[in-house]
Amino acid sequence: MSVDTFPPHPLAPRRPRLAARIVEAADGIALDRGGTRFHLEAGGVDAPALGRVLRLIDGGRDAEALEREAGGADMPRLIRDLAAFDLVDEAAPPAARSGRAALFAIEDRTNRLLFTRLYRNRFWRAMLDDPHAVPERVFHGMAIENYHFLFRESWFDSPVLAWTGSTPARVAMNRFYGEEVGHDELILKALEAVGLDREILARTVPLPETMALANALSHWARTDPILFFATLGVLEGRDIDVDSFVRAAERRGMDEAFIGPIRAHAGINMNGGHGLLTREIFDALDGIGEDELGRVIDGLDLFVELYDDFYGAILDHYAVPGDRVRRVEGFAPDTGLPAIAGNVTTAPSAPEAAVPRRPKLRDGVGVAIEPASIRLDYGDQGCAIDILPEGLDEARRLMAALAAGAPRAQLAAVAPGFGAAGVGEILQALDGLGLLEDADPGIAHGVSGAQAMRELRRFVAAAEARICTGALGRAFAEGSASRAQLIGYAIEYHQVVRMGPRAVAPALGHAGSPARTRLLEGFLAEEVGHDRTLADALAAVGIDEDLLDRLVPLPETFALTSTLAVLAAQDPVSFEALLFLFERPAQRFHDLLVDRARALDMPEGFWSPLVWHAGLNDEGAHGDISSRLMGLRDFVGREQTLVTLKAAVTLLEAFDRLERRILSHYGPGADPIPSLRLPLSMTATRGEPAR
Structure with a gap:
C-alpha cells in the first residue's frame, strides 16, 4: 500500500525519529518494521534521494529543520504519512515536569493565594487579633462545621484510594486515610462538652459553604486526582488553622473539656506529618504534563475561594446571637415532615455477634436426639x-x-446447665451453619419511593419559602438588574448546563431496574449539547465561544454543579429525588428576564435561546423526572430520608447563594467584561481575573 493513499495522522511528532529499518532495493525504497514491509512511492524523487531524506529523520531535527535540509521535499506531508503507519516516533521530550518540579509551581501559587486571601480571612483576623472579642458560640460553630467536614472525609478521600497513576502515591494515600478515620469522633467529644450529642448533629445541616467545600473535594477526587492531591497540604496543616485556633481558644479561656480533644486532633496532624502528604505524593509521581499542571494551578484559585468562604461563613453565621444550630426540622417547622426520618443511631460500635435476636431453627431443619448427642440436618449440611x-x-x-x-x-x-456462655456458643455455631433464622426480624423503617417523593416536595416547598430570596427575579421585576447582570446570569447558567451531562452520567452506573436505566439514559441524551444553545445567546452580546470556554465559574456555581455530581456518584436516592430542582418550569422568571432584557434594548438573539432552552424542560417533562424515578423504588429508608432532606436544604441554599452572588459579582454596569473570571493561564495577556 502506498503511504500517499493513507489519511494524515493527526499527531505527527514534533521531532520525528524513524522507527523502521530502511531497505533499498532495485524496485524502490521500503521500510521494515518487525518483519512488516512498507513500500514507499517516491513521487518523482529517485530512490537514493528518498533514502537520504529518510535518513535525516533521526530525531535530531524538528520539522522545520528537516524541510530546510531535505532540499524541497514535502517533509510535513511525509512525516504525517509515516506517522499514519506508526513508522516514526517522537524524539522530543514530553511537555511535562517531574512531580517535584510541578509541586514547586503549585506551592508558589498556593502560598500566594494563602497570604493574599485565606490568611486575611475575617474569621482568622478575629481569632488572632482579639479572641476575647469573639463569642464562644463562634468557637463552638467552628467545631460543628469541622465535625461535619471530617464526618464526610470518606466522601472525598475514598475515590482516590484506588488511583493507578503511582503505586507509592496510592500507598501513601491509603496510609493517610487509615490514620484519618475516626478524627470526627475527637471533635464530637469536644461538642459533647457543650451539650451537642451525636443525634443532634446527625439531624443538623452543615453551612452551605461547608458542603460546598466537601462536595468540591469529593468531585475533584473522582475527576481530577492531581488537583485533589494538591489541596491536601493546605487542608492538613500547612496553613494557619491547625494550631492557631487552639491557641485562640486557650487565650479565650475556653473550657478544657472542649478544647482538649481539638488540641489532640491538631497534634495528630502535626505529629503524623500530614501537612507534608502532598509532597510525599508528588515526589512519587513519574511526572505531570504542562496541560494538567496548568489546570491544577487554575483550580487552586477556586479551591482557596471555597476554603476562604468556609471560614468566613462560620464567623458570619455563629456570631449572631441565639441558637445557631441548623436543625433540619427548623427549615420546615410547620410541616412535621422531618419526623419521617425518625431518630438515627449513628454511634460506631462493635458488630453484634452474628446470632439472631430471637433465634429459631429454620423450617426444614431435622433434629434427632440421641442418648449422647443431638444431630441437626439441613439439606446437605x-x-x-x-x-x-x-x-x-x-x-x-x-x-x-x-x-x-x-x-x-x-x-x-x-x-x-449449659450456662449462658455455652448456649451462646451453640447458637453461634448453628447460625454459622445457616441453621437459624430470626423469629422477630423486625419491620422496615421507611416508606415507598412515591410516598417519600410526596413528602419531600412538601418539605421543599416549606424550606424554599424560608431559604430562597428570589433575588434575580426580584431584580428583573424591579428594573434594577443591569445588562452585565443579565449576561452574568447567562454565563453562569451556561456553566451549569455544560457541566450537567458530566454531573448526571455517574448515576447511570448504579444498580437499578431497566426502566430506571432507560429513563436516565433518555434524560441524559436530551441534556447533551444544550450548552451550545446558551453559547449562541452569549455570542449575541459579544462573548465569543473561545472566551466562554476559558471562563472560571463563580464558586457558588461550582458548588451547585459539584453537589449534583457528588449526589449522582454516591447518593443515587437523593440525586433522583432532587433532580427536579434543576428541571422545574420557571415561566414567571423567564417572562421577567425577557421584559428586563427588552427594556435594556438587548438583542433577541440573547434572550430568545434562554427562553427556548427553558421550554425544552417542559416539552420533555423533565420537571417530573424525580417523581418518575422515585416511583420505581419500592422502599426508601428512614436514614436515607434524613440524608435527602439535608441535601435538599444544601441545594436550595446553593441556588439562592448563586443568584445573590451573580448580582453582586457582575454589578450594576453594562459591560460584563471586567467581571469575567479568567484562569491564571490567561492573566499574562488579559490581566488579573475578577474575583
Missing part, C-alpha cells in the same frame, strides 16, 4: 452436638424452644 447424659432433658428443652423461636435469655433459662 448439619452438625452433631455431644452432650452428657445428665444434660439430655435440658437439650430437649433447648431444641424445643429453638423450634418455636425464643429470646436468647429465655434459651439460657431453659438450659441452665
Whole structure:
C-alpha cells in the first residue's frame, strides 16, 4: 500500500525519529518494521534521494529543520504519512515536569493565594487579633462545621484510594486515610462538652459553604486526582488553622473539656506529618504534563475561594446571637415532615455477634436426639452436638424452644446447665451453619419511593419559602438588574448546563431496574449539547465561544454543579429525588428576564435561546423526572430520608447563594467584561481575573 493513499495522522511528532529499518532495493525504497514491509512511492524523487531524506529523520531535527535540509521535499506531508503507519516516533521530550518540579509551581501559587486571601480571612483576623472579642458560640460553630467536614472525609478521600497513576502515591494515600478515620469522633467529644450529642448533629445541616467545600473535594477526587492531591497540604496543616485556633481558644479561656480533644486532633496532624502528604505524593509521581499542571494551578484559585468562604461563613453565621444550630426540622417547622426520618443511631460500635435476636431453627431443619448427642440436618449440611447424659432433658428443652423461636435469655433459662456462655456458643455455631433464622426480624423503617417523593416536595416547598430570596427575579421585576447582570446570569447558567451531562452520567452506573436505566439514559441524551444553545445567546452580546470556554465559574456555581455530581456518584436516592430542582418550569422568571432584557434594548438573539432552552424542560417533562424515578423504588429508608432532606436544604441554599452572588459579582454596569473570571493561564495577556 502506498503511504500517499493513507489519511494524515493527526499527531505527527514534533521531532520525528524513524522507527523502521530502511531497505533499498532495485524496485524502490521500503521500510521494515518487525518483519512488516512498507513500500514507499517516491513521487518523482529517485530512490537514493528518498533514502537520504529518510535518513535525516533521526530525531535530531524538528520539522522545520528537516524541510530546510531535505532540499524541497514535502517533509510535513511525509512525516504525517509515516506517522499514519506508526513508522516514526517522537524524539522530543514530553511537555511535562517531574512531580517535584510541578509541586514547586503549585506551592508558589498556593502560598500566594494563602497570604493574599485565606490568611486575611475575617474569621482568622478575629481569632488572632482579639479572641476575647469573639463569642464562644463562634468557637463552638467552628467545631460543628469541622465535625461535619471530617464526618464526610470518606466522601472525598475514598475515590482516590484506588488511583493507578503511582503505586507509592496510592500507598501513601491509603496510609493517610487509615490514620484519618475516626478524627470526627475527637471533635464530637469536644461538642459533647457543650451539650451537642451525636443525634443532634446527625439531624443538623452543615453551612452551605461547608458542603460546598466537601462536595468540591469529593468531585475533584473522582475527576481530577492531581488537583485533589494538591489541596491536601493546605487542608492538613500547612496553613494557619491547625494550631492557631487552639491557641485562640486557650487565650479565650475556653473550657478544657472542649478544647482538649481539638488540641489532640491538631497534634495528630502535626505529629503524623500530614501537612507534608502532598509532597510525599508528588515526589512519587513519574511526572505531570504542562496541560494538567496548568489546570491544577487554575483550580487552586477556586479551591482557596471555597476554603476562604468556609471560614468566613462560620464567623458570619455563629456570631449572631441565639441558637445557631441548623436543625433540619427548623427549615420546615410547620410541616412535621422531618419526623419521617425518625431518630438515627449513628454511634460506631462493635458488630453484634452474628446470632439472631430471637433465634429459631429454620423450617426444614431435622433434629434427632440421641442418648449422647443431638444431630441437626439441613439439606446437605448439619452438625452433631455431644452432650452428657445428665444434660439430655435440658437439650430437649433447648431444641424445643429453638423450634418455636425464643429470646436468647429465655434459651439460657431453659438450659441452665449449659450456662449462658455455652448456649451462646451453640447458637453461634448453628447460625454459622445457616441453621437459624430470626423469629422477630423486625419491620422496615421507611416508606415507598412515591410516598417519600410526596413528602419531600412538601418539605421543599416549606424550606424554599424560608431559604430562597428570589433575588434575580426580584431584580428583573424591579428594573434594577443591569445588562452585565443579565449576561452574568447567562454565563453562569451556561456553566451549569455544560457541566450537567458530566454531573448526571455517574448515576447511570448504579444498580437499578431497566426502566430506571432507560429513563436516565433518555434524560441524559436530551441534556447533551444544550450548552451550545446558551453559547449562541452569549455570542449575541459579544462573548465569543473561545472566551466562554476559558471562563472560571463563580464558586457558588461550582458548588451547585459539584453537589449534583457528588449526589449522582454516591447518593443515587437523593440525586433522583432532587433532580427536579434543576428541571422545574420557571415561566414567571423567564417572562421577567425577557421584559428586563427588552427594556435594556438587548438583542433577541440573547434572550430568545434562554427562553427556548427553558421550554425544552417542559416539552420533555423533565420537571417530573424525580417523581418518575422515585416511583420505581419500592422502599426508601428512614436514614436515607434524613440524608435527602439535608441535601435538599444544601441545594436550595446553593441556588439562592448563586443568584445573590451573580448580582453582586457582575454589578450594576453594562459591560460584563471586567467581571469575567479568567484562569491564571490567561492573566499574562488579559490581566488579573475578577474575583
